[in-house]
Amino acid sequence: MKSKILLNLSLFALLISSLGTSLHAQTYGKNGMVVSDHHLSSEVGVSILKKGGNAIDAAVATALSLAVTHPEAGNIGGGGFIVFMKADGDVTTFDFREKAPLAASPTMFLDENGEIRDNSNHKGLLSVGVPGTVAGLYQAHQKYGKLPWGELVQPAIDQAKNGFPMSFGLYRAALQVSKRDSSYDILQNFFRGPDGEVVAPGELWKQPALAQTLEAIRDQGRDGFYKGAVAEEIERYMKANGGIITQEDLAKYEAVERKPVKTTFKDFEIFSMPPPSSGGVALIEIMNLMEEADISKIEFNSTAYVHLVAEAMRRAFADRAEFLGDPDFNPEMPIDHLISKDFAKSRFENLDLTQASKSDSSKFGQLYGGDHTTHFSVIDKDGNAISLTYTLENSYGAGMGSDKLGFIFNNEMGDFNPVPGITTSTGQIGSDPNLVAPEKRMLSSMTPTIVAKDHKPYLVIGSPGGRTIINTVFQTVLNVLAYDMRIDRAIEAMKIHHQWLPDRILYERNLLSPDTRDALEAMGHTLIPTTNIGVLMGITYDARLRAYVGAADSASEDGAAKGY
Incomplete structure (x- = not known):
């Protein structure tokens, strides 16, 4: 009985350590920093740095x-992107x-009438793209890692096999997804313990099937x-x-190393x-449009600021829908033109600083994108x-997966344009560059970004x-570079979102004044409130302190910056 009480007290202490504002305070580190959506994963990354691993090693382990x-988003059943700045300033x-x-x-x-059948591009196994995460992490490690691969996989195996304390945030999600209909097969029992109940806060949640899959990867x-x-079971x-x-x-399936896109802003270099x-x-x-407008002369959060930012977003999203897709299938994409300073000048010429533009659904618009x-x-x-x-x-992708493997599949096929040639005012896009094709990669919104100053990392950010x-990433970069905000304040500051179609501004409720909203509506904007935009994880460098400064968005209940 005494040992059980001590165990419960220990688990309670672990749970309490995962709560409170201390996880989201600005954190300092002289030798390194990891900022992620879960404090235990940030600790894993820092432990790899302390062992002599480099940033690639820590990223793989994290x-x-x-x-x-x-x-809900961390995965081996999905995919993504890495931007890597080496110590010598080179970026890949x-x-x-x-x-x-x-x-x-x-x-x-599509069905026989040419309409989307039963939401099949978002739900069910037709919505699953061939996963890329393991291939990408492995390729990056093989080229640039220092520590042995197995040493980087082992912490995740230990967490899955031995369990970790269920947090209140994860428990809230577990209760919700465990009640989904049976078509979300793996989620029915995903968070349940041996007694058949959802693992409660403070109790250890174990994932033995996932541990076994990770052991094969190790x-x-x-x-x-x-x-x-693993491949046999997936098939x-x-x-x-x-x-x-x-x-x-x-x-x-193969991951691909590519050259970054880049620009300058003031005396900074931006790589993405x-x-x-x-x-x-x-x-x-x-960012080029902001430079053209001389954003530093416009007060943050003012009517002029929100209008300018929204109009710049509108134009970028229109160009995105018209031109962008998988480069291996669209070799003629005008990337250099779109990111040029001259193009920003021409784009700025038709930007009315007193009146909202109108998005034309007969042309181009936003792409579908999940938010988890x-x-x-x-x-x-x-x-x-x-x-x-x-x-x-x-969130939780397709909600489907084999119980023998223990991981959830993505539903990324929904990021392709689903109906060729059809673009609507509600946001469905039908332009050619992002139509479905065998072995094609669907267009993404992910924006991992590194800003350099004097060829050294100054800001590492994403959401x-x-x-x-x-x-979200753009506004945070702008907050740091143009408005000189410290990283935690830049992350928490008010964000808006305009994506060309639907033609509206999303804004974070209670962070935009009623007077500003009225003024924007008088200029022709439609405004829609939302609870939160983005969950940012950022690092900056403080030259005076000679230290890295990290901050996790308070929207992430379990997130944390860990430095050493």
């Missing part, structure tokens, strides 16, 4: 840990975005997921439940993700920096949020 601790990126299966086609989601590297027993599960991903799809992410191109286009992605930022003692965003698309990601 990402795999988040697949255990933050299953890794694209491990999911791909359409070999059996996919442009009309795969022992066999990339092939532990894309070949062998079996797909065939049994209406999916089309095969062992051939898995074996053929190129297509198939639309994030970097759109971010740079908006996760981002983390890492920097090591040598100045290597990682900005990594990865996702399942919707989840689906189509809002671009604008």
Whole structure:
């Protein structure tokens, strides 16, 4: 009885340590920093840095840990992007975005009337893209990592096998998803313990099937997921439940190292993700427009500020829908033109500073995007920096997966344009660059970004949020570079979102004054309140203190910055 009481007290202490504002306070570190959506995963990353691992090593360990601790978005069943700034100032990126299966086609989601069938591009196994996370992490590690691969996977295995204390935030989500209908098969028992009940706050939540899958990845590297027993079970599960991903799809999947897109703002260099992410191109286009407008002369949160920012967003999202897609299928995309200063000048010429523009649904508009992605930022003692965003698309992705494997599949196929040639005012897009095709990567909004000063990392930032990601990251970068905000305040400051179509401004409730809203409506804007936009994880460098400064968005209940 005494040992049981001590165990319960220990678990209670762990639970209490995961609560409160201390997790979200600005944190300092002289030798490195990890900021993620779960404090235990941030601790895993820092432990790797302390062992002599570099930022790549810490990122691999953090990402795999988040697949255990933050299953709504942390994953091995989805995909994402890495922006990596090396200590010498060189920058590269890794694209491990999911791909359409070999059996996919442009009309795969349509019925005999040419309409989307039963929301099939978002729900069910047809919505699953070939996962890329394991391939991307493994490729980045093989080229730039220092510590042995197995040493980086082991912490996630330990967390899955031994369990970790259920937090109140995760418990709230567990209660909700456990009640979904039976089509979300893996979620029915995902959070339940041996007694059949959802694991309560403070109790250990164990994931033995996921631990076994991670052990295969530890022992066999990339092939532990894309070949062998795991791949065989993925194909079996797909065939049994209406999916089309095969062992051939898995074996053929490869991550791609790509050059970043970049621009300058004042005396800073901005590096971000190129297509198939639309994030970097759109971010740079908006930042160039801000420079053209001389944003530093416009008061933050004023009517003029919100109007200008919304109009810049509108234009970037229109260009995004018209031009961007998988570069391997769209080699003629005008990327250099879209991110050029000259293009920003021409775009700024038709921006009325007194009146809202109108979005034309007969032309171009926003792409669908789920809002449950996760981002983390890492920097090591040598100045290597990682900005990594990865996702399942919707919260808990497709909500489907094999109980034998223990992970949830993405529903990323919904990021393709579902109906060729049809663009509507409600936001459905039908432009060619992002139509479904076998082995094509769907366009993304993820915007992992690194800002450099004097060729050294100055700001490492990113966010989840689906189509809002671009604008959330942009505004945070702007807050730091143009308004000289410290990182925690830049993250928590009011955010808006405009995405061309639907033609409206989303704004965070209670953070925009009624007078400003009235003034914007008089200019022709439609405003819609929302609870929260983005969940940012950021790091800056304080030259005076010679220290890294990290902050996790307070919207993340379990998130934390950990430095050393």
